Amino acid sequence: MKISWLLSVQRGLRLGENKMLGVTILGNNSAVPAFDRHPTSQVISTLRRNFLVDCGEGTQIQLIKYKIRRSKISHIFISHLHGDHYFGLVGLINSFALLGRIQELHIIAPAPLQQIIELQLKVADTRLCYPLHFHLINNTGHLMTIDDIEISCFKTNHRIECYGFSFKQIKKPRRINPGKVHAYNVPISFYADLQSGNDYVDENGTSIKNEELTVEAPRGKTYAFCADTKYDESLLPHIRDADMIYHETTYLDNFAERATQRFHSTTKQAGRIAEKAAVKKLLIGHFSSKYDVLDDFLTETREVFPATELALEGVCYLI
Amino acid sequence: MKISWLLSVQRGLRLGENKMLGVTILGNNSAVPAFDRHPTSQVISTLRRNFLVDCGEGTQIQLIKYKIRRSKISHIFISHLHGDHYFGLVGLINSFALLGRIQELHIIAPAPLQQIIELQLKVADTRLCYPLHFHLINNTGHLMTIDDIEISCFKTNHRIECYGFSFKQIKKPRRINPGKVHAYNVPISFYADLQSGNDYVDENGTSIKNEELTVEAPRGKTYAFCADTKYDESLLPHIRDADMIYHETTYLDNFAERATQRFHSTTKQAGRIAEKAAVKKLLIGHFSSKYDVLDDFLTETREVFPATELALEGVCYLI
Numbered sequence: 001m002k003i004s005w006l007l008s009v010q011r012g013l014r015l016g017e018n019k020m021l022g023v024t025i026l027g028n029n030s031a032v033p034a035f036d037r038h039p040t041s042q043v044i045s046t047l048r049r050n051f052l053v054d055c056g057e058g059t060q061i062q063l064i065k066y067k068i069r070r071s072k073i074s075h076i077f078i079s080h081l082h083g084d085h086y087f088g089l090v091g092l093i094n095s096f097a098l099l100g101r102i103q104e105l106h107i108i109a110p111a112p113l114q115q116i117i118e119l120q121l122k123v124a125d126t127r128l129c130y131p132l133h134f135h136l137i138n139n140t141g142h143l144m145t146i147d148d149i150e151i152s153c154f155k156t157n158h159r160i161e162c163y164g165f166s167f168k169q170i171k172k173p174r175r176i177n178p179g180k181v182h183a184y185n186v187p188i189s190f191y192a193d194l195q196s197g198n199d200y201v202d203e204n205g206t207s208i209k210n211e212e213l214t215v216e217a218p219r220g221k222t223y224a225f226c227a228d229t230k231y232d233e234s235l236l237p238h239i240r241d242a243d244m245i246y247h248e249t250t251y252l253d254n255f256a257e258r259a260t261q262r263f264h265s266t267t268k269q270a271g272r273i274a275e276k277a278a279v280k281k282l283l284i285g286h287f288s289s290k291y292d293v294l295d296d297f298l299t300e301t302r303e304v305f306p307a308t309e310l311a312l313e314g315v316c317y318l319i
Numbered sequence: 320m321k322i323s324w325l326l327s328v329q330r331g332l333r334l335g336e337n338k339m340l341g342v343t344i345l346g347n348n349s350a351v352p353a354f355d356r357h358p359t360s361q362v363i364s365t366l367r368r369n370f371l372v373d374c375g376e377g378t379q380i381q382l383i384k385y386k387i388r389r390s391k392i393s394h395i396f397i398s399h400l401h402g403d404h405y406f407g408l409v410g411l412i413n414s415f416a417l418l419g420r421i422q423e424l425h426i427i428a429p430a431p432l433q434q435i436i437e438l439q440l441k442v443a444d445t446r447l448c449y450p451l452h453f454h455l456i457n458n459t460g461h462l463m464t465i466d467d468i469e470i471s472c473f474k475t476n477h478r479i480e481c482y483g484f485s486f487k488q489i490k491k492p493r494r495i496n497p498g499k500v501h502a503y504n505v506p507i508s509f510y511a512d513l514q515s516g517n518d519y520v521d522e523n524g525t526s527i528k529n530e531e532l533t534v535e536a537p538r539g540k541t542y543a544f545c546a547d548t549k550y551d552e553s554l555l556p557h558i559r560d561a562d563m564i565y566h567e568t569t570y571l572d573n574f575a576e577r578a579t580q581r582f583h584s585t586t587k588q589a590g591r592i593a594e595k596a597a598v599k600k601l602l603i604g605h606f607s608s609k610y611d612v613l614d615d616f617l618t619e620t621r622e623v624f625p626a627t628e629l630a631l632e633g634v635c636y637l638i
Contacts, residue, residue, distance in 0.1 A: 032414045033380050057410040058377045061352050081442045087410045091376040094402045095351045112442040119438065123400045123431040125479050160444050 021046060021149075021167060021221055021319040023244070025285065025311045026062040030250050030264075031084045033058070034289035038313060039084035042246070043068050044167055044223060045316070048147055052076040053165060053225050059088035060095055066314045071101065075146065077153075078109035079227035080162035086113065090120050093132065101130045108143060108153075110161050111136040137163055145170070148220070154238035156229035159263040164227045166238060169220030180213045223319045224279075228286065230260055231269040233276065242279045244319045246311060248286035253300050267297050271304025281319075285311035340365055340468075340486060340540055340638040342563070344604065344630040345381035349569050349583075350403045352377070353608035357632060358403035361565070362387050363486050363542060364635070367466055371395040372484060372544050378407035379414050385633045390420065394465065396472075397428035398546035399481035405432065409439050412451065420449045427462060427472075429480050430455045456482055464489070467539070473557035475548035478582045483546045485557060488539030499532045542638045543598075547605065549579055550588040552595065561598045563638045565630060567605035572619050586616055590623025600638075604630030 022045045027038035039056025043063075050072040052059070063070055070092075078086045086109070096105065107113065114134040121128070135143070140163070143151045148170045153163040173195035181191070186200050186208075194200060200208045224239040226247045239245050250264035259266045265273075267284070274282035282305050284297060291297070294310055301308040309317065341364045346357030358375025362382075369391040371378070382389055389411075397405045405428070415424065426432065433453040440447070454462070459482070462470045467489045472482045492514035500510070505519050505527075513519060519527045543558040545566045558564050569583035578585045584592075586603070593601035601624050603616060610616070613629055620627040628636065 032417050033383065038380075057407065058380055061357075061377055064352065081439075083410055083413045083439065083443060083445075087406075087413075088376065091402055091406045094406075098351050112438075116435070116438055116442070119431075119435055120400075120402065123435070123479075124402060126402075160442075 021169065021223055022316045023223060023246070023283070023319060024066060024068060024316040025283075025313050026059055026066065026068075027054075027056045028285040028287060028311045028313055029084075030248075030286045030288050031082070032289045035292050037287065038062055039087070040079075040286060041088065042225070042311070043073075045072075046147065046149065048072075049074045051146075051149075051151075051167065054079055054085040054227075055087075055089040055092060056084045057087040057091075060092045062313070063092075070096070070099070071103070074104070075106045075108060077151075077165050077225075078107065078113060079156075079164065079225070080158060080160055081110055081112060082160065082228065085228070089113075090117055093117060093121075093128070094124075094126060096130065097126060097128045104131045104133060106133045106135060108135045108137060110163070111138070148172070152238070154235065156227045156235065157232035157263060158228045158230070162227050162229065164225055164229070164235065164238065166222060166224040166242070168222040171220045172217035174210070174214040175217055177213055177215055184208055184213065186213060221319050226273075228263065229265060230263045231265050231273065233273070235273060236277045239273075239277045239279060242277065244281040244283060244317065245274060245277070245279045246283040246285060247273055249284040249297055249301060250286050250288045252291070252296055267300035268304050271301045271308065274305040274308070280307060281317075282308040283311045283317060284308060340488065340542055341635045342542060342565070342602070342638065343385060343387060343635040344602075344632050345378055345385065345387075346373075346375045347604040347606060347630045347632055348403075349567075349605045349607050350401070351608045354611050356606065357381055358406070359398075359605060360407065361544070361630070362392075364391075365466065365468065367391075368393045370465075370468075370470075370486065373398055373404040373546075374406075374408040374411060375403045376406040376410075379411045381632070382411075389415070389418070390422070393423070394425045394427060394463075396470075396484050396544075397426065397432060398475075398483065398544070399477060399479055400429055400431060401479065401547065404547070408432075409436055412436060412440075412447070413443075413445065415449065416445060416447045423450045423452060425452045425454060427454045427456060429482070430457070467491070471557070473554065475546045475554065476551035476582060477547045477549070481546050481548065483544055483548070483554065483557065485541060485543040485561065487541040490539045491536035493529070493533040494536055496532055496534055503527055503532065505532060540638045545592075547582065548584060549582045550584050550592065552592070554592060555596045558592075558596045558598060561596065563600040563602060563636065564593060564596070564598045565602040565604060566592055568603040568616055568620060569605050569607045571610070571615055586619035587623050590620045590627065593624040593627070599626065600636075601627045602630045602636060603627060 024043045026041035029037035040054040041059040044051040150168045152166045156162045199210050222242040224242045224245045247270040249267045249270045251259045251266045253266050253268045343362045345360035348356035359373040360378040363370040469487045471485045475481045541561040543561045543564040566589040568586045568589045570578045570585045572585050572587045
């Protein structure tokens with residue numbers, strides 16, 4: 001039995017058992033690849049599909065390395081058009097065609113990307129064998145709802161137009177309590193009403209409270225990807241109370257001035273954002289190529305926000 | 320002492336001792352990356368500089384992995400605009416800027432590439448800190464002479480416009496024989512004439528043959544990169560008698576029909592080209608992602624042309 005298959009089943013089981021989203025890191029480095037770290041890309045996985053967020057150069061090779069099912073990628077979100085966040089996209093689109101993909105692919109990105117991709121396909125005389133749809137971001141707020149995931153985007157504070165994305169599981173309907181509906185003889189035809197929260201009134205006119213017959217479904221989880229950004233509290237409303245956020249920490253704390261100049265953040269700035277937004281967990285990445293060892297990133301950020309993890313390539317973080 | 324430094328010194332010494340060119344393979348796979356093989360890219364090294372030929376996605380990561388001095392890359396040659404031959408170029412150009420490069424970079428490529436690169440730099444608001452020059456290929460034949468290397472291009476037979484490149488060391492001037500010029504009292508002012516092949520006539524009118532005073536310089540080496548191509552004997556005049564050629568072998572011999580349909584070559588076709596062109600050594604690559612193990616490529620090609628080597632990533636082949 002192939003290890004790749006086992007790994008993918010294991011990932012599926014973990015996501016299933018926990019009724020959660022998972023995020024797998026494919027690249028955690030800033031602009032220039034270094035120390036075997038790759039430019040930004042990550043995969044948000046549900047049981048049914050993979051959402052790819054950013055697609056730096058080499059992403060398709062990382063997808064193979066970490067046994068991510070490419071055919072399950074239905075949507076690709078690009079935060080902004082600095083190359084370390086999208087130079088791998090055209091190669092992936094091209095490879096999908098060579099691999100004989102037939103299902104639709106959706107690209108959600110700032111406008112000029114469509115022109116860039118289409119130009120490159122044209123000069124290569126490439127005709128895709130699957131439908132490719134561009135959704136150009138021209139506003140913040142709700143983007144789309146896919147399965148039970150509501151996806152929104154929000155502006156971050158970067159040198160060029162840049163967007164973060166939030167992935168929110170829609171709250172499930174209330175769950176029927178089988179013992180109680182049986183005891184009160186609730187007809188099956190009323191179950192949908194119960195799941196919507198209505199009380200049940202029997203044939204004698206007796207009302208039975210919804211809470212007696214159903215239990216609340218588990219809360220939907222939220223993950224927010226904050227892209228590239230300098231410290232900016234205007235992000236807070238968009239990520240408040242999230243179960244996990246990814247916030248960049250290009251620099252350690254002693255480079256705060258350079259971080260601001262270059263529209264990036266430091267460890268402690270990311271920690272402060274996570275703390276003020278009252279999120280449950282913080283994932284940090286986009287490390288500058290200045291740094292070989294990453295331990296100080298974790299130490300410094302945890303001084304401000306203890307529930308922090310380094311975004312390590314190949315690791316799937318459950319949300 | 321760092322291993323990287325030792326490796327680079329070793330490479331330099333090998334090139335120096337042998338007065339040769341060397342070619343290091345960075346990617347030997349065809350379109351879709353597979354089995355840890357990368358898309359096409361290779362480095363032609365002289366003691367003074369590196370020429371990069373093709374630049375598939377991930378080339379900048381391969382350059383780091385195999386300790387190739389990026390700052391020594393002065394010219395990049397792109398054979399054609401299928402993505403597996405150039406999708407890594409914009410990332411490399413971008414990284415050069417982030418690394419603070421100041422020396423000129425020359426790109427030699429089919430015309431539409433300039434538009435693609437400039438569009439991507441523009442949307443990212445990237446201003447390069449070094450001069451970038453495009454030399455658009457609009458004809459075959461002599462391209463340029465750099466140091467003692469004469470570089471030409473020739474058309475190959477592919478689905479879109481595609482060029483091969485030949486790198487030829489210009490024959491060096493004849494070498495002065497120190498013992499003989501001393502014995503015949505040849506004045507130093509005449510040395511340049513001797514190196515050009517002229518005889519020496521002393522003050523008494525006695526003529527001394529050039530061959531008596533000089534020795535012939537070693538023959539210049541030639542390397543030819545045949546890009547992507549189907550079997551086509553019109554390549555022969557451009558690569559005849561080369562010391563080494565690289566010819567693609569996308570497929571094994573039993574896929575000859577598919578190779579022709581897709582404008583690619585098989586093992587035996589590459590062997591026949593090498594044999595007919597009377598080259599000294601054949602390097603084969605651009606292996607289809609169908610093949611995990613490459614042994615049969617070597618066996619089949621050697622049946623036709625014994626002096627064949629597999630182009631293996633990370634290996635420097637001396638010419």
